[in-house]
Amino acid sequence: MTRSQRLDPLLKLRQRHQDEAAQQVAARDAALAEQQARLDALQRYAADYSQQPLQGGTINPALLANRLAFQEKLQQAVVQQKQVVATTQQASDVERTRLMLASREKHVLEKLAASYRADETRVADQRVQRELDDLGSRRRTASAGTDTP
Secondary structure, three states, X not given: OOHHHHHHHHHHHHHHHHHHHHHHHHHHHHHHHHHHHHHHHHHHHHHHHHHOOOOOOOOOHHHHHHHHHHHHHHHHHHHXXXXXXXXXXXXXXXXXXXXXXXXXXXXHHHHHHHHHHHHHHHHHHHHHHHHHHXXXXXXXXXXXXXXXX
């Protein structure tokens, strides 16, 4: 087994590792998009609710207190969802870094395998050339022996 062939299982393993990292990136990106959509919907709802006029001409103090308490809870929910989005973004960035590292590792192994293959080809070519030179030398020697009287 040649050196380049010995690297094939490692290359397959690194490819699998890279594929798994890519799947994790896709999953984290999907989770991030979902959390961002939730945040956007929550922010729209909070903005719409705060812009709704109070119904009726007079403001009932109890109704106003309830409305203000609900708006405060909405704002807390927006802040909490922003934190969830930030955490999800960080997880996505970590997975993206893992994918980059896995890709780099695979690329290094591919370059090493290509280098080994080039060396093996060069050695094989030199061996063939030596055999051809030996064959030519033997023919020359054999023809020189028949040319002399």
